[in-house]
Each structure stands twice: as C-alpha cells, then as structure tokens.
Amino acid sequence: MDALLTSTDFAAAGDCMYRQIAELYPICRSITGEGFRETLRCLRGRIPLDIHEIPTGTQVFDWTVPREWNVRDAWVKSQAGEKVIDFRRSNLHLVNYSVPIHRKMSLADLRDHLHTLPDAPERIPYRTSYYKESWGFCIAADELARLQDGEYEVCIDTTLEEGALTYGEYYLPGRRSDEVLLSCHACHPSLCNDNLSGIALVAKLAELLQAASLEYSYRFLFIPGTIGAITWLAINELQASQIRHGLVVACVGDSGKYYYKRSRRGNAEIDRAVVHALSHSGKEFEVREFSPYGYDERQFCSPGFNLAVGSLTRTPHGEFPQYHTSADNLDLVNPQALAGSLEMYLQVLRILESNARFQNQNPCCEPQLGRRGLYRSLGGLPDAGQLEMAMLWVLNLSDGQHSLLDIAERSQLPFELVHRATASLVEHELLTECTEPSLHNIEQEIAT
Ligand SMILES: [Zn+2]
Numbered sequence: 001m002d003a004l005l006t007s008t009d010f011a012a013a014g015d016c017m018y019r020q021i022a023e024l025y026p027i028c029r030s031i032t033g034e035g036f037r038e039t040l041r042c043l044r045g046r047i048p049l050d051i052h053e054i055p056t057g058t059q060v061f062d063w064t065v066p067r068e069w070n071v072r073d074a075w076v077k078s079q080a081g082e083k084v085i086d087f088r089r090s091n092l093h094l095v096n097y098s099v100p101i102h103r104k105m106s107l108a109d110l111r112d113h114l115h116t117l118p119d120a121p122e123r124i125p126y127r128t129s130y131y132k133e134s135w136g137f138c139i140a141a142d143e144l145a146r147l148q149d150g151e152y153e154v155c156i157d158t159t160l161e162e163g164a165l166t167y168g169e170y171y172l173p174g175r176r177s178d179e180v181l182l183s184c185h186a187c188h189p190s191l192c193n194d195n196l197s198g199i200a201l202v203a204k205l206a207e208l209l210q211a212a213s214l215e216y217s218y219r220f221l222f223i224p225g226t227i228g229a230i231t232w233l234a235i236n237e238l239q240a241s242q243i244r245h246g247l248v249v250a251c252v253g254d255s256g257k258y259y260y261k262r263s264r265r266g267n268a269e270i271d272r273a274v275v276h277a278l279s280h281s282g283k284e285f286e287v288r289e290f291s292p293y294g295y296d297e298r299q300f301c302s303p304g305f306n307l308a309v310g311s312l313t314r315t316p317h318g319e320f321p322q323y324h325t326s327a328d329n330l331d332l333v334n335p336q337a338l339a340g341s342l343e344m345y346l347q348v349l350r351i352l353e354s355n356a357r358f359q360n361q362n363p364c365c366e367p368q369l370g371r372r373g374l375y376r377s378l379g380g381l382p383d384a385g386q387l388e389m390a391m392l393w394v395l396n397l398s399d400g401q402h403s404l405l406d407i408a409e410r411s412q413l414p415f416e417l418v419h420r421a422t423a424s425l426v427e428h429e430l431l432t433e434c435t436e437p438s439l440h441n442i443e444q445e446i447a448t
C-alpha cells in the first residue's frame with residue numbers, strides 16, 4: 001500500500017476518473033433496468049465485476065425487489081408538434097420510475113405532473129417515484145413559464161415489468177478473510193457528484209488495489225441506493241460478518257472540504273483511521289456523528305448488522321446547491337478534487353492495512369539505538385527528529401496491546417511516520433509483530 005501511494009500518478013488518475021464520469025453521464029440509470037446494466041458493463045472494462053440479477057418479487061428483509069423499469073422515450077409535444085419537454089435532451093426531465101402514459105391534456109392538467117425549482121429557475125430537478133405508481137416530468141421553471149396555454153400531447157414510453165434488480169460486485173482477496181467494504185450507489189441518472197464521482201472513485205480504487213499486496217480482502221459494491229444495500233445484506237447475511245471496516249463513497253468530485261460521517265459504533269477502527277488521515281492531511285475537514293439518514297451506511301449500520309461502516313465525502317448530500325438538479329453536471333466535478341479524494345481514501349486504507357501490534361523485545365529500559373546505527377542512519381533527513389520520536393513512542397507502547405494507530409493517536413505523529421519507525425525497529429530485531437488478537441480487540445468483538 002505504501003508503494004501504491006508513492007507510485008500512483010494522482011493527476012493522471014484524476015483525469016481518468018473524470019473521463020469515466022463523462023462516459024457514464026449520459027446513461028439513464030435507475031434502481032433497476034438497462035441503464036444500470038450498461039453502467040456496470042462500462043466498468044467491467046476496467047475491473048472484473050460480477051453482475052448479479054435478483055428477480056422482481058424477491059423478499060429482502062422487510063422489502064420486496066421491485067419491478068424493473070425501462071425507458072424507450074418520453075416527451076411532451078405542443079399543438080404545433082414541437083417537443084417542449086424531451087427525455088432525449090436530459091434524462092432528468094422524466095420522473096424516474098414514471099408509469100407509461102400517452103394522452104392529450106391541457107396545460108392546467110399537465111401542471112399537476114410537472115416539477116420545478118422556483119428558487120433555481122434555470123435548473124431541472126431530479127425526482128423519483130419508486131414505490132408509488134405515478135408519472136411526471138421535471139422542467140426548469142424558466143421553461144415552464146414559456147409554455148403557452150393549450151393542449152399538449154404527453155407520451156411516456158416506459159415499461160414496468162417483472163425483471164430484476166442488478167448490482168455489481170468485485171471481491172479482491174487478500175491474505176486475511178476479513179474484509180474492507182467500499183460501496184457506492186449507482187442508481188442516479190445524469191448526476192455527477194452525487195453518484196458518478198463515487199462510482200468512478202470506487203472503480204479506480206478497485207483497479208489500483210488489484211496490483212497491490214493486500215492484508216485485507218476487499219469487496220467493492222455498485223448498488224442501487226437503499227434497496228440495493230438491503231438486497232445485498234439479505235443475500236449475504238453471513239458474509240457480512242466478515243466486514244471489519246467499510247466506507248460508503250459518494251460526493252467525492254466537488255472542490256469542497258472533506259466530511260466524515262462516523263459509523264454507528266462511533267469509534268471503530270475505520271472511524272479512527274479516517275479521522276487520523278484527515279487530521280494529518282493539511283486539508284480542511286469536518287467530522288460528524290452517525291445519524292440514521294444519508295446513504296447506504298443507514299443499512300450497513302442498522303442494529304441487526306451494526307457494521308463498522310462510515311462515509312467519507314466532500315460536500316455532503318443536500319448541502320451543495322446543485323444537489324439533485326441538472327447543475328450537478330460535469331462542471332461541478334473536477335479531476336483535481338477526484339484525485340485528492342482518491343489519495344485520501346488510499347491514506348485511510350494504508351492505515352487499516354498496516355495497523356498491527358508489536359512486542360518490544362527489549363522492554364527493560366530503552367535499547368541503545370545509537371549502537372545499532374538508528375540515530376546515525378537518520379542524519380540529514382528533514383524529519384529525523386520526528387522519526388526518532390516515533391521510534392521512542394513505538395518502543396514504549398509496543399507491549400502487545402497498543403496498535404500502531406493507538407501509538408500514532410497518542411503521540412500525535414502521522415501514522416506513516418510511526419509505521420516507518422516500526423519497520424526500522426523490526427529490521428533491527430527490537431520489535432516482533434503480534435499475531436494473537438489483543439485483549440482489547442477481543443473485548444471489542446464481544447461488545448459488538
Ligand atoms: Zn442522491
């Protein structure tokens with residue numbers, strides 16, 4: 001993982017993620033249907049994704065997999081035959097999961113089915129109606145103001161039929177069967193930050209980690225929001241117990257500061273790893289407590305699972321003005337922000353991957369570091385003083401109970417430095433790695 005952080009060309013990775021977003025942007029996705037499949041097929045060019053199809057009607061805990069929704073076309077025509085609303089110009093125009101309809105009606109009647117944003121009159125809103133049969137169009141308020149009274153022909157050529165809920169999954173085995181979960185929702189149509197940035201980042205992480213030597217096994221999920229997470233958990237109830245750490249990935253492409261939403265557990269290793277990485281990043285960030293509203297952490301952190309899954313984003317959902325509107329487009333996200341988010345995620349994963357416990361082999365008073373060349377070898381390095389401090393902390397706290405993250409937190413030194421000091425001390429046979437779980441970890445397991 002260290003090698004990955006130093007060898008990755010983040011600028012190029014940012015460009016690559018941005019291009020991926022641009023490629024997926026035109027596709028009309030929903031919680032089911034061809035748009036979701038097409039998205040996964042695009043990703044399969046980069047990572048060996050398994051595509052799962054769960055039939056309509058499958059009971060998943062308290063929910064049922066819905067009928068599959070597909071769109072051929074949707075428009076509203078004026079009496080003059082002009083398409084005044086056209087799904088082909090923007091897939092946001094159609095309320096997602098609209099039932100089919102073809103009829104003529106007055107503008108007054110049509111208005112009951114039109115959604116606008118009066119406060120942002122140039123934007124098209126994004127609306128869905130997954131679980132209530134209805135139909136509608138979304139339109140910029142400015143456009144609506146230009147519509148003349150009269151009769152309009154309304155056509156929604158959609159199908160809502162028995163089919164399947166589709167999701168993508170990639171399992172990348174590491175040395176341990178314990179898993180790290182990286183999950184994103186992939187059910188929004190042409191929306192960049194809320195949806196596509198998460199997809200692009202998870203796909204890029206999967207692509208990069210394939211080439212790394214990994215301690216943990218990794219599970220990457222591309223699922224429809226809410227129903228996808230519920231479905232995955234229902235099908236994989238036992239497998240879910242392998243998840244040691246997880247992050248829900250979304251809204252990682254805007255230039256805003258970082259936000260971390262803690263897992264329901266509040267102070268799980270993932271929570272501490274993210275807060276530590278953010279604290280030493282030099283970047284602006286905010287940490288929030290868990291709440292049962294948001295993305296799929298709601299399901300992963302439901303009491304029956306209570307997984308250690310938090311969510312690391314930039315500006316959170318609902319807090320940027322372009323959220324769920326046509327302005328969440330290719331201008332809102334940028335390669336630099338995506339690259340920064342990618343690096344932050346890798347910093348977090350590096351901590352998880354390397355967070356071991358060690359036993360000091362010379363615990364009675366300090367070992368003589370100078371005699372072993374551990375002081376001399378540091379001469380000239382700009383952070384030599386800090387590295388010496390890190391060695392002293394690691395030696396002092398490596399009693400088999402404290403992890404490297406414990407030591408980094410207590411010493412307020414960056415994890416990377418603590419890890420580097422540890423490697424040096426192991427090389428000089430002053431430390432050995434503990435393979436037994438610590439009492440502290442066992443207590444945590446019992447508590448959860
Ligand atoms: Zn959303």
